[in-house]
Structures are given as structure tokens and as C-alpha cells.
Amino acid sequence: MYNNLDDLSPEHEEELNLLETHISELFTRLEKSEIQIELLKDENFQLKAQIQKLQQQSKQAQYKSPRAETIRIPKDIIPTVSSSDTNVRQNKRKCPNCGASGFSIKEVDDKTRIITYVPRKIYMKKKVCTKCRFEF
Ligand SMILES: [Zn+2]
Structure with a gap:
């Protein structure tokens, strides 16, 4: 080396x-x-x-x-x-028979008068006077 x-x-x-x-x-x-x-x-x-x-x-x-x-x-x-x-x-909302108005008048379904079945049953509305039972 x-x-x-x-x-x-x-x-x-x-x-x-x-x-x-x-x-x-x-x-x-x-x-x-x-x-x-x-x-x-x-x-x-x-x-x-x-x-x-x-x-x-x-x-x-x-x-x-x-x-x-x-x-x-x-x-x-x-x-x-x-x-x-x-x-x-x-x-x-005023009763033509006795003249009662407001809360005395109820709006309910008139089951004798059906407007339509579709899509569900819809009845005509009628008003009932709770004082004299008059329907209109
Ligand atoms: Zn009435």
C-alpha cells in the first residue's frame, strides 16, 4: 500500500x-x-x-x-x-225570521244537498238560528 x-x-x-x-x-x-x-x-x-x-x-x-x-x-x-x-x-249572519244575528246563527252542513263527492263529500251550507230554530 x-x-x-x-x-x-x-x-x-x-x-x-x-x-x-x-x-x-x-x-x-x-x-x-x-x-x-x-x-x-x-x-x-x-x-x-x-x-x-x-x-x-x-x-x-x-x-x-x-x-x-x-x-x-x-x-x-x-x-x-x-x-x-x-x-x-x-x-x-242574521235570522230573517226573528232578526237574531252574530253568535245566535250557526252554520251547519245541509246533509240533503251534496255539492260534490270528489275529492271528498262536500255539503251545501245552511244557517240555523239557535233562538227560533229557523233554517235558511
Ligand atoms: Zn231566528
Whole structure:
């Protein structure tokens, strides 16, 4: 066995140098990519935080929107429908025989007069005066 380092041929020495520079190049590349990884980790962290913020904002928006809609709708509809309907019914409720009206008049089905069998049996309505038993 003999000492290799002293007996290296110029070609081998050159190759060795080349390999050494190549190795150091690889190390600097590795360092750069490690720095890049750290930067990307930071960016990823910031993006995740941003996503959480946006998700919370969209949740709050979802809670807010249906409330505003449900309050407004019923106000316009209710008064017009109910008042006119009850007025007509109360006017008709008056006994032509004794003149009693309101709660004295009962509306019942006239079982002798059937309007339709489909989809279910519907009878003509008749009114009965509870004071004089007059039917009309
Ligand atoms: Zn009556």
C-alpha cells in the first residue's frame, strides 16, 4: 500500500477539484431550497389564517341574511286578507225570521244537498238560528 495523495495524477486531481466544487454547489442549492421551504411555510400559514377569517365572515353573513328577510314579508300580507273576509261573513249572519244575528246563527252542513263527492263529500251550507230554530 502506498500513499495515494502524493501519487495522484493531474487528471485525478482535476477530477477531485471538480467533484469538490460540485459538492459545494449542491450544498448551496440545498441551503437555498431550505430557505424557500421556510418562506413557503410562512406563506402557507398566512393563507390558512386568511381562509379561517373568510370562513368566519361567511358564517356571520349567513346568520344575518335570513333574519332581515323574515321580518319584512308578513307585515304586508296579514291585514288585507283577514279583515275583509270576516266582515262579509258577519253581515250574512242574521235570522230573517226573528232578526237574531252574530253568535245566535250557526252554520251547519245541509246533509240533503251534496255539492260534490270528489275529492271528498262536500255539503251545501245552511244557517240555523239557535233562538227560533229557523233554517235558511
Ligand atoms: Zn231566528
